[in-house]
Amino acid sequence: MKEIERHATNLVDVVYGNEKLRFDDPSENWFEASKVYRSSMAWDAPGVAGLMRSATLQKIATHAGKRFDDLPLITLPSPLRTSVSLDEVIQNRRSIEQFNGGSTTLAQLSTILQGSYGLIERPEGPRRPIPSGGALYPLDLYVVSNKVDSLEKGLYHFDPYRKGLVHLGEYSEEDFGRIMLQEEAVKDFSFAVIISASFWRSRFKYGHRSYRFIFIEAGHLMQNMILLATAQCIQSRPYGGFIDDELMDLIGGHNGVDDAPIYTLVAGT
Template sequence: MNSIERHATNLADVVYGNEALRFDDPSENWFEATKIYRGSMAWDAPGVAGLLRSQTLQKIATHASKRFDDLPLILLPKPLNTNITLDDVIKERRSADYFSGGSVSLEQLSTVLQKSYGLVERKEGPRRPIPSGGALYPLDLFIVANKVDSLDKGIYHFDPYRKGLTKMGDYSEKEFEKIMLQEESVQDFAFAVVISANFWRSRFKYGHRSYRFVFMEAGHVMQNMILLSTAQKINSRPFGGFIDDELMELIGGFNGVDDAPIYTLIAGT
């Protein structure tokens, strides 16, 4: 049996090499730490009981989002109606290999943001358009605007409660492309949406299990953004790989432990 065939039948060799399996593998340790056992539920999810007993904590938990009230707010226009059927938008979705350099409208960007992770008023209180563990909503959206009509090039934070954007600063397009590791696939983009996680928002209730919930939620938001982009004839591609410390420095304000970027949508025409 040649080497390729041997590795094809023994995937452990592909992952671990030919050495003996270790007992301190970081990925396996993380997965084990996020498991829930019936006998240890009280400390696996330490904040569940406390949250159920406190109306104050419940109210605070439903208003999750970074706030930059000291910065000027740019109100977003009302989202557009998308008339394409769900069947058609699923069929038409593609991960774009490149972008042509055209711009998108502020209304289109508003539609992607507000209909993917904006505020939805319901009788039980404010919610978002996606499922979230405990309705804690531990994510924030940062926009890297490159070619958006009526919006200056820069980095912005999406405020779902005030339905607007606050400008965080400027950036270099070339620097951003290098951070995303696939420069040819990113260049000439119109906008990017960086999904960042505030892990503590979920961890105070669900302990280590919260990390699974956070990553699941990022996937829900990304799928919303991809489908909304497709419905508006905007090309898009999700990126899970990037240089973490450089992206955090570009946006600013992250410590890389309690909060960090975890997923990015690149979009354009």
């Protein structure tokens, strides 16, 4: 028992440092705030009742997403059909250590974008290929094109409603590597997909619990992307670590509170 207690004490030191345990730890406070209790459900999920009463609000909520309708649209080709079995894709998926500098096609990129977070028209309304808390879809995808055939190098936003990409600006490959804290690992990549969250699109309904739903949804989305990449023999690696403010500056229009990048896929050959 004393041996177990000694190891437990060491773990506490690793997590909290040498300071005394506090009662205002930010991570613990957030997790507590995101819990749902039966006695307080009315304010734990403040927007549920209002959303249920308003058909108009329901329609607006299910058409979420950043829009750049004032900019020219690059229409994506139809997604490719893959014949690889799901078992084979799961077995073959790897987080690649380094890329070889080859290019990918626009059709391959389209397959990953539309197959992971594209729009699916259903009788109950527009949906995406992954589950989302309340079907609110609070995520947006930004593409960093480095070596994609028929697509200029630059930063793009994926528009699932119009099935295309909108060119937002330029970027530096060297700066991108520094932002990802992995200059050598991401060198010679073909493209990257930055998952951005607009927290308010879920929080208005689910309160603090929304953050759990958003991060879970980002995981569903990333899994779709890496499996679709593997099915097309594209190497990939997901990254959760990056310099937040610098990545926000790269994609633009984010303040780090209402919206922020939360996950990134880097892919290539």
